[in-house]
Amino acid sequence: MEARHLRYALALHEHQHFGRAAASLGIAQPPLSAQIGALEREVGERLFDRTPRGVFPTAAGEAFLARARCALREMELAAIDAARAGRGQTGRLRIGFIGSALLEPLPVVLGRFRRDRPQVRLDLRESSTPAGTAALLAGELDVAVGRGAPRGPRVADLTTVAIGTDHLIAAVATSHPFAGRATVEVAQLAQQRLIISPPEEEPATAAMLGAVFEHHRAALDGATYARDVHTITGLAACGLGVGLLPDSARRAARPDVWFCDVAPRVALPDLRMSFRADDRSPVLAAFLGSVRHECAEVGARLDAAIARSG
Known part of the structure; x- marks a missing residue:
């Protein structure tokens, strides 16, 4: 059973006539009649009564059509949801950060991301720099923000970029x-x-x-x-x-x-943002877009870091 069979049955119910239903679907009447017959054989019930006054659903047909409407609507919603997910408009993003990152630049970045992607679930976790790195490598976070370059085994698997300097x-x-x-x-x-x-x-x-x-x-x-x-x-x-x-x-x-x-003035280690180099998530890509938008000076460094990791 295919989606077109459901559409054919619903069109026939709407127009109560094979000819008019076929015209609305842009097909000839004989193929429509054949497809409705095949559908009835697959369901195992007669779905429509063919009468001189028109074509009307049987009791089995009424039950089938109610489900068919829901099924087609769910298929439409599935396509919409898939498109939104593909654009990074839905899903989840898990971010670990040290507390000072909430002074700057995270507030403006997260504010932009929340406005642009209100349906994305943000899971935020304050963590130390080493713990954030470990959670990122373990797949428990998607982004980690800490001070200084990540350390430890497998840090080569990460893309890291400086997003802030301080003293x-x-x-x-x-x-x-x-x-x-x-x-x-x-x-x-x-x-x-x-x-x-x-x-x-x-x-x-x-x-x-x-x-x-x-x-x-x-x-x-x-x-x-x-x-x-x-x-x-x-x-x-x-x-x-x-x-x-x-x-x-x-x-x-x-x-x-x-x-x-x-x-004398003492420069602190850079505030750095890291993510897994092989992460192709549309939600992560959307978040990086927010970083580029709100931290213009980071954009070129981010693109260069991604190119090196790629």
Whole structure:
């Protein structure tokens, strides 16, 4: 039984005449009669009564036609759904990210993607850079955003592109002696109790801090660890130490915290976005389109990274 058989039966029901039904379908009457006869033999029931007044469905025909309408509608919807999925308008996208990525650039990218693809299900997960990389390689994520290049076995299977740069700043309570200052020296920071991300959360940042405080290892050894920028800022506001953060943390400013630049200026490892090089998902392609649209400077790097991976 084919979809055309269902359409033929519905046309015959609508026009109640083989000739008129055939004309509406753009075929001759004899083939239509033959096809309806073949359909009835396949179903095993007479579907239409042929009378001098016209052609009318039997009780079996009424039941069959009700299902036929639903079946054709489902087939139309299946084609529509397939087209939407092929364009990346439906489906699911799983994204892992470090907390500071929500300061920038993820808000504008996710906002654009949500507006353009409202029917795509977004599964968002905050994770450390190593955990995000591992989940991506395991197929548990489609995109991972972390700081620094991914590390570990099989990272060659990933396409990675820098999506943001930043530098180090210090956060202190407004009652702290550093409050009101534009900059603070590394040597001065070394005399304070520091609040930093755990090394296992952002290994690239930990390595950078190790280099910055190479001659002041005690400052790092006695540091307080906090996972995200909001916690680091909050602990600094409580007067529990000096928080070391990306400059983008200024976007989450609060009245009881003062931010100082660190001198000399210390560049943080790039914020990087990774995805599996062999992932051809239309939803991923649509997300990368949102990245290109909202982060124009990333587009050329993204295209070059994809070309290298391909």
